[in-house]
Amino acid sequence: MSALLLLYRRELALLWAGGGGPLLACGFALAVTAALPLAIGSEPVRLVPIAAGATWIVLALASLLSLERLFERDHEDGALDLLALGPLTLEAAFAVKTAAQWTAVGLPLALAAPVAALSLGLDPGLAPLTAGAAALAGLGFAAVGALAAALSLGSKRGGLLVAVIALPLYAPPVIFGAGAVTAAQQGSAPGPALALLAAYALCACALTPFAGGAAIRNAQG
Amino acid sequence: MSALLLLYRRELALLWAGGGGPLLACGFALAVTAALPLAIGSEPVRLVPIAAGATWIVLALASLLSLERLFERDHEDGALDLLALGPLTLEAAFAVKTAAQWTAVGLPLALAAPVAALSLGLDPGLAPLTAGAAALAGLGFAAVGALAAALSLGSKRGGLLVAVIALPLYAPPVIFGAGAVTAAQQGSAPGPALALLAAYALCACALTPFAGGAAIRNAQG
Amino acid sequence: MDIENGSQMIAALHVSDLSIARGERRLFAGLSFALAAGEAAQLTGANGAGKTSLLRAVAGLLRPDAGEVLFEGADGPLDAGTARSTGVQMLAHQEGFRPGRTARAELDFQARWFGARAEAVTAAARRLDLTPLLDLEVRVLSAGQRRRLALASLVAANRPLWLLDEPLAPLDARRRAQAAGIMAEHLNAGGLILAAVHDPLPVAAREIVVGAAA
Amino acid sequence: MDIENGSQMIAALHVSDLSIARGERRLFAGLSFALAAGEAAQLTGANGAGKTSLLRAVAGLLRPDAGEVLFEGADGPLDAGTARSTGVQMLAHQEGFRPGRTARAELDFQARWFGARAEAVTAAARRLDLTPLLDLEVRVLSAGQRRRLALASLVAANRPLWLLDEPLAPLDARRRAQAAGIMAEHLNAGGLILAAVHDPLPVAAREIVVGAAA
Amino acid sequence: MFGLANPERFMRFSAPLVGPLWLAAGLLLAVGGWLSLTAPPDYQQGDSVRIMFVHVPAASLGLTAYAALGVSCLFSLVWRHPLADAAARAAAVPGAAFTGLALITGAIWGKPMWGVWWTWGDARLVSVLVLFLFYLAWLALRSAIEDEARAARAAAVLGLVGLINLPIVKFSVDWWNTLHQPASLLRADGPAMTAAYLTPLLTMMAAYGVLFAAVWITGIRTEVLSRRLRTLRARRAMEV
Numbered sequence A, B: 001m002s003a004l005l006l007l008y009r010r011e012l013a014l015l016w017a018g019g020g021g022p023l024l025a026c027g028f029a030l031a032v033t034a035a036l037p038l039a040i041g042s043e044p045v046r047l048v049p050i051a052a053g054a055t056w057i058v059l060a061l062a063s064l065l066s067l068e069r070l071f072e073r074d075h076e077d078g079a080l081d082l083l084a085l086g087p088l089t090l091e092a093a094f095a096v097k098t099a100a101q102w103t104a105v106g107l108p109l110a111l112a113a114p115v116a117a118l119s120l121g122l123d124p125g126l127a128p129l130t131a132g133a134a135a136l137a138g139l140g141f142a143a144v145g146a147l148a149a150a151l152s153l154g155s156k157r158g159g160l161l162v163a164v165i166a167l168p169l170y171a172p173p174v175i176f177g178a179g180a181v182t183a184a185q186q187g188s189a190p191g192p193a194l195a196l197l198a199a200y201a202l203c204a205c206a207l208t209p210f211a212g213g214a215a216i217r218n219a220q221g
Numbered sequence C, D: 001m002d003i004e005n006g007s008q009m010i011a012a013l014h015v016s017d018l019s020i021a022r023g024e025r026r027l028f029a030g031l032s033f034a035l036a037a038g039e040a041a042q043l044t045g046a047n048g049a050g051k052t053s054l055l056r057a058v059a060g061l062l063r064p065d066a067g068e069v070l071f072e073g074a075d076g077p078l079d080a081g082t083a084r085s086t087g088v089q090m091l092a093h094q095e096g097f098r099p100g101r102t103a104r105a106e107l108d109f110q111a112r113w114f115g116a117r118a119e120a121v122t123a124a125a126r127r128l129d130l131t132p133l134l135d136l137e138v139r140v141l142s143a144g145q146r147r148r149l150a151l152a153s154l155v156a157a158n159r160p161l162w163l164l165d166e167p168l169a170p171l172d173a174r175r176r177a178q179a180a181g182i183m184a185e186h187l188n189a190g191g192l193i194l195a196a197v198h199d200p201l202p203v204a205a206r207e208i209v210v211g212a213a214a
Numbered sequence E: 001m002f003g004l005a006n007p008e009r010f011m012r013f014s015a016p017l018v019g020p021l022w023l024a025a026g027l028l029l030a031v032g033g034w035l036s037l038t039a040p041p042d043y044q045q046g047d048s049v050r051i052m053f054v055h056v057p058a059a060s061l062g063l064t065a066y067a068a069l070g071v072s073c074l075f076s077l078v079w080r081h082p083l084a085d086a087a088a089r090a091a092a093v094p095g096a097a098f099t100g101l102a103l104i105t106g107a108i109w110g111k112p113m114w115g116v117w118w119t120w121g122d123a124r125l126v127s128v129l130v131l132f133l134f135y136l137a138w139l140a141l142r143s144a145i146e147d148e149a150r151a152a153r154a155a156a157v158l159g160l161v162g163l164i165n166l167p168i169v170k171f172s173v174d175w176w177n178t179l180h181q182p183a184s185l186l187r188a189d190g191p192a193m194t195a196a197y198l199t200p201l202l203t204m205m206a207a208y209g210v211l212f213a214a215v216w217i218t219g220i221r222t223e224v225l226s227r228r229l230r231t232l233r234a235r236r237a238m239e240v
């Protein structure tokens, strides 16, 4: 128990103070949202229909960015070896890292998501739904993102490899999340899409630790 | 002369085989473009007006992703110290790195840009213009991105800090580049926007080496 | 400074008929030795002979080609997984500290991760004269200061089996003497030390030659 | 194996009244010494005394607080920038090799960056018995093999002033003897060596104590 | 100016200024606020014209503060002026706040005037946003590097680079066709505005200016003091 907490606190500190940080993730998300109309034109007729979708893509990208460092730095400076010799299995350590990633990046992004969506012209009434769905999606992003980071350990390609592995796995949460908000925007029920989103996030959390643990063990040679 | 070439070949090899690589950058750009219609719906009325803008944002993001490693790895494993003791000034080394980044990431992305734009419904006749403008913008991205990477050396934040620094500097090429294509799409002349784009890229290439050299020297303490 | 954990404690290490290959190359084969509580062994051998690889295999970080690593407790054989997750600590070339964090945060995490109590961490830091350095980033520590930080985490966690990879190289003369004292104390308390070295360990230690000769 | 470059060649190094501070702390002050062609000096001092920092200041990688580092050629003072970019090579703890590239690629780049010709690189690799290792990734080399790769780049580039940070620590006995031979040869050819050490250098070298005493 | 290079001298010189500056800022804000509220409503804009008294000085000070930051960065980088980094740091937060305020009030004003909160086609608006992002990037970089001296120099380089944006913000209304009002105050042929608005506007400008001076000097003083504290602590750690 206390080992879980110890590791969780370390990971949180690393993500918070260094390696990304919620402020920077949110800043990135908001800046990209701000840049979007810049490039595609700012007429509401253009923006409103894509508000939900664009928000989700931005979320996915922002969660992607700090992922690379989740395991790689630990691998390079030998800390991953320490983790392997510690009181937790690598599977548990992987799960703790996922949880920390979600707390430090996913949740703050869930707060930034409604802001981004509103600035693109989303109906303010949909803000709570957007935040909730973003939090759920963030859980999925964190889990499959961490798996991608673990799989690309020790490769020469780093960041972009993580992105390329994670991106297809990010598609379902993006589709379901944006789908839920778009459905609500068009007056139909967001429930089904939300249920799919939740199912995806939970399955990801339940399954990725096993694959992730194996991936780390493999990278240690 | 031969030192320039030696360094350029090393940087190219690093970017090509490792740390990103044109394939991965292009893969990322195309994957995001493919995800866009998933999120915002695939009706041409939605896609066509944003084709140019979305392409440029995707380009900017893709050029952002591999930047972090441009100097950071060299800094961490001590290679930056070797560069400082070598036959070139750090300013020249910075310029060579920028050139390599452009060759390895900017130019391949310039080839991917028309593909991405066409898949979003851009008029095929505009493909050459898109590629040319993307190549120019890529030069600007490479220069100011390398500066951002050099400035954030030795920081605790890494990737996202690079993004936050680069973002305001990326705005002009995105605006001018997307502006040129959009202008052509709407039947007016892309010339003025292209001229601004070229001016920005050239100024960036001429000025950033000085700032970048100072930033590297500073990081070495 | 007695090593706790009762029956979970590692009382002996048996390496039998171990063989390790890296890439297409076999580093060594048929290496066997045993190490009992209170004993130290130093691995010697040419560069690239496989000392570091052997340490990693004992720690379970590298899968050997053939042969086995067995841990024995006071009451008989221990499960390798349990033994490693409660009884083994390794000090590698790369100490595993994150350069951007403070020495205090890193020592605290590492030592407590390996089971140290908070007071033990403070005591170990004081013992190794690290107290004035604890607020510095690990990045700015000198090579020897960093190594002392790693030693402090070993001392604080006080696990029975220490795997050390050239532990004394970056230390100055005074610190080497101090490290010798720490190792001797660990052995007296029933600990085990397996160290890869180029210069002889400053405590009585059996020599195990790794490589061609093995 | 004569050192070339005629008048550009560093004939002496003068460090005068140097003082270095890191963070809020002054490491040492008023350190002066000179080193002439064919001479070696070893920097000794406690951990954290500032040996590595001094080497970095000589290399121009660290701005000293006060004092100067002057280079002298055969015909008089040299511009520090030119002297450093043509005459100085440093071997730090971190050898500057990229783990994911092959030893061949890294040695080739590093040596030629410092001015070696292609044949010199091959000869140096052969001399240090690296030829069979050249196709491996740097990541998988052992600590000693990696250090030998760095020595090969020094030998191949053959710049006059070598700054070495604990150069021999990870080497086995045979390689230490070989490294001693290489250093002696460098000094005979008119080179200069400034090394931070904890164990004495295996060549005749003046001792410079860094830290409190200075 | 160079006489103040010495932090001691600056502290001595600025100590008696702090109180009066805050006082003056408070007074001017009160007077300016009253004048703004009692100015007659505009025949076209009605009461929303009052936003001008908040918006214009905020935008103007956002620019001025960046200029202060940029020049401080120049001093810090080129002459290693010991106060310059503290000055840059102390200018960044109020500068970002003023710029943010200009963005927000501009958006609020834009809704009744142009029918939209925000438009991306307008070079002035976009360049002000870029200015705001520069502030954020500067603050992020300045705080992301642990070593103070290094952080200061890296941030100084970025601050100098950001200076390029200032003329773009300032002259965007003249160089490009924009929705935004062209300069009506600082013009070659004198201000084009009736006295009824000019007086409150100028008072508010003065108030913001003095407020910025007060915040800035206080910030520099705090920075110098905390630096002294750090040095003291480090010295004590050495003695132990």
Ligand code: HEM
Pocket (backbone or CB within 6 Å): E052, E055, E056, E059, E060, E061, E063, E102, E103, E104, E105, E106, E107, E109, E110, E111, E113, E114, E124, E125, E128, E129, E169, E170, E180, E181, E182, E183, E184, E185, E186
């Ligand atoms: C978010 C939107 C806006 C931004 C970012 C913005 C920004 C600026 C800036 C940077 C200045 C220049 C200050 C100086 O030169 O010292 C300025 C001045 C001014 N703005 Fe705005 N503005 C915005 C919206 C508006 C709106 C909607 C109006 C009213 C129609 C307006 C009216 C003015 C006026 C009258 C001036 C003074 C011009 C002068 O005398 O130089 N602004 N604004």
Ligand SMILES: Nc1ncnc2c1ncn2[C@@H]1O[C@H](COP(=O)(O)OP(=O)(O)OP(=O)(O)O)[C@@H](O)[C@H]1O
Pocket (backbone or CB within 6 Å): C022, C023, C024, C025, C027, C045, C046, C047, C048, C049, C050, C051, C052, C053, C054, C196, D133, D136, D140, D141, D142, D143, D144, D145, D170, D172
């Ligand atoms: N993929 C691979 N292919 C071939 N050889 C490999 C591979 N990976 C590792 N090796 C070799 O395995 C050996 C690893 O040795 P190890 O690091 O265990 O040596 P060591 O005894 O610790 O040496 P040192 O004294 O230099 O630290 C090296 O000789 C290395 O070249």
Ligand SMILES: Nc1ncnc2c1ncn2[C@@H]1O[C@H](COP(=O)(O)OP(=O)(O)OP(=O)(O)O)[C@@H](O)[C@H]1O
Pocket (backbone or CB within 6 Å): C133, C136, C140, C141, C142, C143, C144, C145, C170, C172, D022, D023, D024, D025, D027, D045, D046, D047, D048, D049, D050, D051, D052, D053, D054, D196, E147
């Ligand atoms: N920002 C900082 N604040 C305080 N002290 C610092 C800072 N940066 C470096 N130092 C100190 O400066 C010294 C650097 O020493 P250096 O690495 O030069 O030592 P060294 O003589 O090479 O030691 P070793 O023998 O351990 O390698 C260390 O004592 C370190 O703690």
Ligand SMILES: [Mg+2]
Pocket (backbone or CB within 6 Å): C051, C052, C053, C165, C196, D142, D143, D144
């Ligand atoms: Mg080894």
Ligand SMILES: [Mg+2]
Pocket (backbone or CB within 6 Å): C142, C143, C144, D051, D052, D053, D165, D196
């Ligand atoms: Mg040192």
